[in-house]
Amino acid sequence: MALLQIAEPDAPPVARERKRAIGIDLGTTHSLVATVRNGLPVVLADDDGRPLVPSVVRYRGDGVDVGYAAVAQQSRDPENTIVSVKRMMGRGLADLDDDRRFPYQFVDAPGMVRIATRAGIKSPVEVSADILRVLKARGEAQLGGPIDAAVVTVPAYFDDAQRQATKDAARLAGLPVLRLLNEPTAAAVAYGLDNASRGTFAVFDLGGGTFDISILRLTRGVFEVLATNGDAALGGDDFDHRVFCWIIEDAKLPPLSPADARLLLGKAREAKEMLTGHAEAPIVATLSTGQKIHATLTAETFTAITRTLVQKTLGPVRRALRDARLAPADIDGVVLVGGATRMREIRRTVAEFFGQPPLTNLNPDEVVALGAAVQANALAGNRAEGDDWLLLDVIPLSLGVETMGGLVEKIIPRNATIPIARAQEFTTFKDGQTAMAIHVVQGEREKVSDVRSLARFELRGIPPMAAGAARIRVTYNVDADGLLSVTAREEASGIEASIAVKPSYGLSDDEVARMLQDANAHAADDARARALAEAQVEADQLLEVTRAALAADGDLLDATERAALDAALRMLAAARGTGDADALRSALDAANRASGTLAQRRMDRGVQRALAGKSIDQVV
Amino acid sequence: MIDFTRNHFELFGLPRAFAVDTDALESAYRALQHDTHPDRHAHAGDAERRAALQSSARVNEAYRTLRNPVERGRYLLALAGIDALDETDTSLPLPFLEAQLERREAADEAREAGDLPALDALVASIRAEARQREAALGVALDAGRLPEARGLVRELTFLQKVAADVEAIADALVDEAG
Ligand SMILES: Nc1ncnc2c1ncn2[C@@H]1O[C@H](COP(=O)(O)OP(=O)(O)OP(=O)(O)O)[C@@H](O)[C@H]1O
Numbered sequence A: 001m002a003l004l005q006i007a008e009p010d011a012p013p014v015a016r017e018r019k020r021a022i023g024i025d026l027g028t029t030h031s032l033v034a035t036v037r038n039g040l041p042v043v044l045a046d047d048d049g050r051p052l053v054p055s056v057v058r059y060r061g062d063g064v065d066v067g068y069a070a071v072a073q074q075s076r077d078p079e080n081t082i083v084s085v086k087r088m089m090g091r092g093l094a095d096l097d098d099d100r101r102f103p104y105q106f107v108d109a110p111g112m113v114r115i116a117t118r119a120g121i122k123s124p125v126e127v128s129a130d131i132l133r134v135l136k137a138r139g140e141a142q143l144g145g146p147i148d149a150a151v152v153t154v155p156a157y158f159d160d161a162q163r164q165a166t167k168d169a170a171r172l173a174g175l176p177v178l179r180l181l182n183e184p185t186a187a188a189v190a191y192g193l194d195n196a197s198r199g200t201f202a203v204f205d206l207g208g209g210t211f212d213i214s215i216l217r218l219t220r221g222v223f224e225v226l227a228t229n230g231d232a233a234l235g236g237d238d239f240d241h242r243v244f245c246w247i248i249e250d251a252k253l254p255p256l257s258p259a260d261a262r263l264l265l266g267k268a269r270e271a272k273e274m275l276t277g278h279a280e281a282p283i284v285a286t287l288s289t290g291q292k293i294h295a296t297l298t299a300e301t302f303t304a305i306t307r308t309l310v311q312k313t314l315g316p317v318r319r320a321l322r323d324a325r326l327a328p329a330d331i332d333g334v335v336l337v338g339g340a341t342r343m344r345e346i347r348r349t350v351a352e353f354f355g356q357p358p359l360t361n362l363n364p365d366e367v368v369a370l371g372a373a374v375q376a377n378a379l380a381g382n383r384a385e386g387d388d389w390l391l392l393d394v395i396p397l398s399l400g401v402e403t404m405g406g407l408v409e410k411i412i413p414r415n416a417t418i419p420i421a422r423a424q425e426f427t428t429f430k431d432g433q434t435a436m437a438i439h440v441v442q443g444e445r446e447k448v449s450d451v452r453s454l455a456r457f458e459l460r461g462i463p464p465m466a467a468g469a470a471r472i473r474v475t476y477n478v479d480a481d482g483l484l485s486v487t488a489r490e491e492a493s494g495i496e497a498s499i500a501v502k503p504s505y506g507l508s509d510d511e512v513a514r515m516l517q518d519a520n521a522h523a524a525d526d527a528r529a530r531a532l533a534e535a536q537v538e539a540d541q542l543l544e545v546t547r548a549a550l551a552a553d554g555d556l557l558d559a560t561e562r563a564a565l566d567a568a569l570r571m572l573a574a575a576r577g578t579g580d581a582d583a584l585r586s587a588l589d590a591a592n593r594a595s596g597t598l599a600q601r602r603m604d605r606g607v608q609r610a611l612a613g614k615s616i617d618q619v620v
Numbered sequence B: 001m002i003d004f005t006r007n008h009f010e011l012f013g014l015p016r017a018f019a020v021d022t023d024a025l026e027s028a029y030r031a032l033q034h035d036t037h038p039d040r041h042a043h044a045g046d047a048e049r050r051a052a053l054q055s056s057a058r059v060n061e062a063y064r065t066l067r068n069p070v071e072r073g074r075y076l077l078a079l080a081g082i083d084a085l086d087e088t089d090t091s092l093p094l095p096f097l098e099a100q101l102e103r104r105e106a107a108d109e110a111r112e113a114g115d116l117p118a119l120d121a122l123v124a125s126i127r128a129e130a131r132q133r134e135a136a137l138g139v140a141l142d143a144g145r146l147p148e149a150r151g152l153v154r155e156l157t158f159l160q161k162v163a164a165d166v167e168a169i170a171d172a173l174v175d176e177a178g
């Protein structure tokens, strides 16, 4: 337990049941679930031994298929079979420049696009949750009980809206998510721990729908991300689409039905994958019109039609290196992640850019899930002795606020190590102004119209003053998931307004609550039982941890503080036994608040000790 | 929680001076993150997790400030009660401004010509000039010549902006080629 570690880093952990922890790679084309077994991360396969779950969801009239079952029907029922839903996460219809590639009936909704299916209108969050449920069930079945802790990976270049959407999906699926982890960082963990590496590494992750490049430094058990960059809408899907367009041109096809389009996209992907090991690939298909397609795609043609896509990866690579203040020659190793890095042109281009052959001794499909499992295991408290590594990650895109003239004032710069908090002061520009609109944005450009709008909110009730007299302090907090929350405060009056950034691009809390209700309509009792069970586990943990903390560092509290904490703990122990989830929840909240002082002081003491160990004579 | 009343130098147990032992800074930073990072408290109670989040954020902010020479200089001035980037006085020496204007023009020309190496060379020359000024900043701060140090921080901050602008131009060029 963390509190115990602070007191005595070398003390053996308290004997405690192992937590069921899983890592999930929620991919554009494939998803996986992994866990740590006997100290080693392993991917959990299905009954047929297949490790991957295709990220495909089909809404039947009477249920949902996920994975291979959905893939099997996708060209027969394209409108109701959702593929690549990850590309729609946290995105409005206007953001999907490739929306015509999908055969779906999109419904434009505020914030995030929706899809009309025969099972009703679905948000990408709900579709993703359906995939996550399958992975969770696989984890539960193979670990023998409910999951205690999960880590879900996201592309490093995902913005706040996309991260929030992913977290909402996990919540909807009932996963206890301890952390959103960046995919290249997860890969680095799996790779670094496996190879006991040191040095500066580039992780080049080209998956089905997203591209990330992260530059990391590995030293003495610390994985420090120096910079990250990427393109949240570039991946193997785009290569498929180029081939698809080539087939249409080559065979001079008229506009296609959704089913035929799906069919040919599938053929395009097969051909692309085949070209990784062959000089040419045949493309054979029969359309619903009876027309037969018979074409041959050569490696040369493929290289020519996809050259600009390959080149598109280099801009982000350049920028990431520059932000890390490094040259290609400073990189000790390039780790390839993602199925699309199997393509020869990608390997050649990466090797040429970095002047060294990339490292490919890991399975590029599995490495992200394996790293996530290792992290989940550690966060759950299952760390083994000497397993003392730490991840320091960054935020991929600058966070700012709109200022006069539609310009962006950056508050947190890209590649800042998270967690981070930054405040900025603003003032009123009119006499007697009593409200101030705060527009939270993310991106690198200077004009508000060129960056992503995350949320708008208003600080009201500012006492009327002369223009420029009010002092409004806007604070941005980014947590270890890379998620932003914002507070604004008028300093003189203490008027405060705060939001977690969600409304304009994520789903509102109400919406998530409604979806949870829909999903659990017939399982309301289960949900209540689960809430109680979770609260009980939490209560046991808090009681255990706090008692241990008191035993070790009880001297940090004075008599009154001690009495208050003891009382809160007694209340909690009593509520634990009643079986009333609400009462237990409020007792938990009270005990958490009461233990705050102790937690803070112990952290301070732990820090003093850590510093004392390092440089006792330098501490001022 | 860490002691929020301490300044960044105290937090890392370093002497308050421009010259920083980067190894000592790094190892103190890692030691503090080892204790405060939210990952280390992921399964703890709300209060402890909140404390960890705040502490870890503060440690990151302090590290970011001390690692970067311009930020460090600006911070030392702030500790001495001087706001180097005070918006009521934004003056910079004319020759300096003229030199930067020329750089921007050179960047625009390189962009027109699609000359990426020229843009890279421009950024390198800005960086080289910045390094010289950083050294001068250290000398001025150590000698207690605070107004001079303030001027250097302002110029260095401006140089960072110019470098970022040129980089953005280079980015646009690379993206067009892609
Ligand atoms: N042999 C191969 N040659 C070329 N491409 C391949 C090969 N094998 C797989 N791919 C491509 O890799 C992509 C899938 O990669 P992966 O499973 O890593 O992506 P993902 O994790 O689902 O997506 P993302 O990480 O972008 O969300 C697909 O576009 C697939 O066609």
Ligand SMILES: [Mg+2]
Pocket: A025, A027, A028, A183, A207, A208, A338, A368
């Ligand atoms: Mg992936």
